Amino acid sequence: MPTILTNANLLDVDAGEIVGVRHIVIEGNRIKEISDTPVTGSGDVIDLKGKTLMPGLIDAHVHISAYTANLADLPYQSPFYVAARTIEILGGMLDRGFTTVRDVGGGEFGMARAQAEGSVRGPRIYFGGKALSPSAGHGDMRKPGQDTQDAGYSVPSLGRICNGVDEVRSAARDEIRRGANHIKIMANGGIASPTDRIDSDQFSEDEISAIVDEASMANIYVVAHAYTARSVERAVRNGVRSIEHGNLLDENTVGFMKEKGAYLVPTLATYRGLKDEGVAAGLPTALAAKIDKVLDAGIRAVEMAHRAGVPMAYGTDLLGAMHYRQLTEFDLRGGVVPAADLLRSATVTGAALLQCEGEIGRIAPGYLADLIAFEGDPLADISIMGRLAETLALVMQDGKVVRSAF
Incomplete structure (x- = not known):
């Protein structure tokens, strides 16, 4: 059964703008369709209730085994x-x-x-x-x-x-x-x-x-x-x-x-x-x-x-x-980098660096369904990103819901 995300306030990272309410159909682990009108058909429906939806974040410099400094x-x-x-x-x-x-x-x-x-x-x-x-x-x-x-x-x-x-x-x-x-x-x-x-x-x-x-x-x-x-x-x-x-x-x-x-x-x-x-x-x-x-x-x-x-x-x-x-990197760079560019750094630019364009970093048909949803507009207030750990309403990875407030 597909997953349908309804009433998502979609953030287009390429354009650097919120394009309005969209409805997203996910089949398997990939995005199948993005519609500006409600989608009919059966599936697991999650109503995002106007939350901002953007691609899952990419951190391009971590040390996952560094449990100690x-x-x-x-x-x-x-x-x-x-x-x-x-x-x-x-x-x-x-x-x-x-x-x-x-x-x-x-x-x-x-x-x-x-x-x-x-x-x-x-x-x-x-x-x-x-x-x-x-x-x-x-x-x-x-x-x-x-x-x-x-x-x-x-x-x-x-x-x-x-x-x-x-x-x-x-x-x-x-x-x-x-x-x-x-x-x-x-x-x-x-x-x-x-x-x-x-x-x-x-x-x-x-x-x-x-x-x-x-x-x-x-x-x-x-x-x-x-x-x-x-x-x-x-x-x-x-x-x-x-x-x-x-x-x-x-x-x-x-x-x-x-x-x-x-x-x-x-x-x-x-x-x-x-x-x-x-x-x-x-x-x-x-x-x-x-x-x-x-x-x-x-x-x-x-x-x-x-x-x-x-x-x-x-x-x-x-x-x-x-x-x-x-998430504090958003706050630290926010004083010298515009919000739209900073959001791109954690999505499309990171994907290009990792050589996985066409797979992650965007919300578009054919891309992996890596998505996050939260309240507010980070383009207007980048400090929202620094508080995501407490405010995330949805995290979807590879088409699966891994965190949800719904």
């Missing part, structure tokens, strides 16, 4: 315990209206398969496996006095170490063999890693180019963790498609990204979260001092990228107990 502690935990905490995190994401996520370090084929089969309640997972990192890079969690790091793939961690062109090619091929939708590289220093600096470049250009070559042969793309303008420029010049964070960008590099068609995925939510409660969530105190170097610069980078027309997807990068902040 102390990432160096992950490899010492039971994989079963980490999986249990991951399932808890995924359920919370779905209840916030995120029907699809892109994991850029830690998520893998097993959890993605479990979600796709219906064993795990959570958003659809596009995964890259373990992020590739050089020694002393952002994925190297060894302390200065520690020589070894367990590299077994079943050991929970967000990254893996590889050095030199041969090793990075081998590591990329291994992630591709495991079903990766993209390859993540650490191209710059980071906050949560103990021995690198925020301004350090990581991987040689030959190594970056080799990883991009492997991804291209598999018809997938490369994602780069990068803050500084120099690291971003190196990555994009060597074929990286998606820049994560980008807090320390400058005007020239933003222009270069636009020229090359690269995406930016800002993650302001995590820096605000780490500043406010990172230590309490497990971030070692010694690493917290790095936050200030990127926190204030992040909003300026978003403003520059928007002005230049660089496509930006929605991302959060939250760790530990801070996952509940997933």
